[in-house]
Amino acid sequence: MKIYLAPMEGITNHIYRSALDAHFPGVDRYFTPFISATANLNKKQDRDVNPQNNIGMDLIPQLMAHTVDAVLHLQALLQERYGYSEINLNQGCPSATVISKDHGSGFLRDVERMDRYFEELFDRADFPVSVKTRIGVESEEEWDAILEVYRRYPFSEIIIHPRTTRDQYQGKPRLEQFARALEVLDASRICYNGDVYTIEDYQAIKAQFPQVDKVMIGRGILKNPMLVSEIKAFEAGEKYALNHEDWMALAAMMQQIRDVMQHTFSGDAHVLAHLKELWGYLAGLFPDAKKEIKSLKKSRKLAEYDAVVRLLFSDK
Numbered sequence: 300m301k302i303y304l305a306p307m308e309g310i311t312n313h314i315y316r317s318a319l320d321a322h323f324p325g326v327d328r329y330f331t332p333f334i335s336a337t338a339n340l341n342k343k344q345d346r347d348v349n350p351q352n353n354i355g356m357d358l359i360p361q362l363m364a365h366t367v368d369a370v371l372h373l374q375a376l377l378q379e380r381y382g383y384s385e386i387n388l389n390q391g392c393p394s395a396t397v398i399s400k401d402h403g404s405g406f407l408r409d410v411e412r413m414d415r416y417f418e419e420l421f422d423r424a425d426f427p428v429s430v431k432t433r434i435g436v437e438s439e440e441e442w443d444a445i446l447e448v449y450r451r452y453p454f455s456e457i458i459i460h461p462r463t464t465r466d467q468y469q470g471k472p473r474l475e476q477f478a479r480a481l482e483v484l485d486a487s488r489i490c491y492n493g494d495v496y497t498i499e500d501y502q503a504i505k506a507q508f509p510q511v512d513k514v515m516i517g518r519g520i521l522k523n524p525m526l527v528s529e530i531k532a533f534e535a536g537e538k539y540a541l542n543h544e545d546w547m548a549l550a551a552m553m554q555q556i557r558d559v560m561q562h563t564f565s566g567d568a569h570v571l572a573h574l575k576e577l578w579g580y581l582a583g584l585f586p587d588a589k590k591e592i593k594s595l596k597k598s599r600k601l602a603e604y605d606a607v608v609r610l611l612f613s614d615k
């Protein structure tokens with residue numbers, strides 16, 4: 300099974316991806332958070348896709364683009380500047396501002412327009428295109444018509460987060476709709492995404508959908524990067540037990556993120572805002588350290604932050 304790291308805007312940037320890859324190797328493919336199609340890449344986007352900041356990783360740029368011209372323009376730029384060929388299209392973002400412009404999962408609202416868009420795109424594109432999608436806007440009943448559009452075009456991969464826009468992140472992924480996709484599309488091109496938090500969740504998806512060989516994980520890895528080691532051990536038929544080395548790898552990963560952010564961003568406040576967001580996900584790994592996590596979230600200087608982090612790992 301291949302493991303993909305889900306793109307998460309503001310979180311899984313090159314700093315996070317590189318640190319994860321260095322300390323918990325095993326993710327097979329990474330995706331940039333979405334790049335809105337404008338005439339050029341801004342500084343932050345450019346830094347994020349620059350191969351020098353993504354050494355040794357298979358990285359696919361994700362685009363959110365309203366017109367075929369915009370996709371072709373950005374892909375050409377990414378290819379010329381950095382050698383990227385494949386791109387991924389975001390048809391899953393549920394944010395209100397994004398969908399109000401019919402971007403992200405809002406694009407799923409009008410399947411006829413979607414069909415015309417892909418017809419033109421696949422007519423003109425000479426590079427691989429994959430898509431990351433939800434299963435509808437208001438209701439899962441929209442899925443069959445959306446699937447019928449996907450079926451008609453040669454997407455390199457179709458990554459399915461089986462929730463509707465209306466679901467946001469609530470409720471359970473609609474696995475029966477994911478199963479429906481497997482009846483219509485070639486399973487070798489499908490990747491499952493959604494709510495894989497533990498090795499048991501991973502095993503359940505694998506058992507229920509044995510024909511699927513790609514799983515994308517977002518929050519599960521953010522909450523517990525050791526999940527990558529656990530999955531790799533399981534796939535190799537080895538027993539996994541959380542150990543001192545993995546805790547030290549997590550400490551080193553967080554140190555790397557902190558150091559690169561300090562070097563990249565200006566001022567403690569900016570760096571701390573990012574680090575606190577990451578610790579919001581990691582906190583569950585430290586159930587007995589509620590007081591320390593609270594003081595970490597209150598820290599106003601990196602020196603204060605460093606002291607709390609040292610304490611958090613001191614008994615691991």
Ligand SMILES: Cc1cc2nc3c(=O)[nH]c(=O)nc-3n(C[C@H](O)[C@H](O)[C@H](O)COP(=O)(O)O)c2cc1C
Pocket residue numbers: 305306307308309310331332333361389391392431460492493494495515516517518519
């Ligand atoms: C804060 C946040 C930012 C996200 N940003 C993106 C994004 O830029 N592109 C995208 O396709 N999905 C984005 N997603 C959705 C995730 O990639 C993923 O589909 C979703 O979290 C479900 O997977 P998970 O349960 O493994 O986290 C984002 C999700 C969150 C919570």
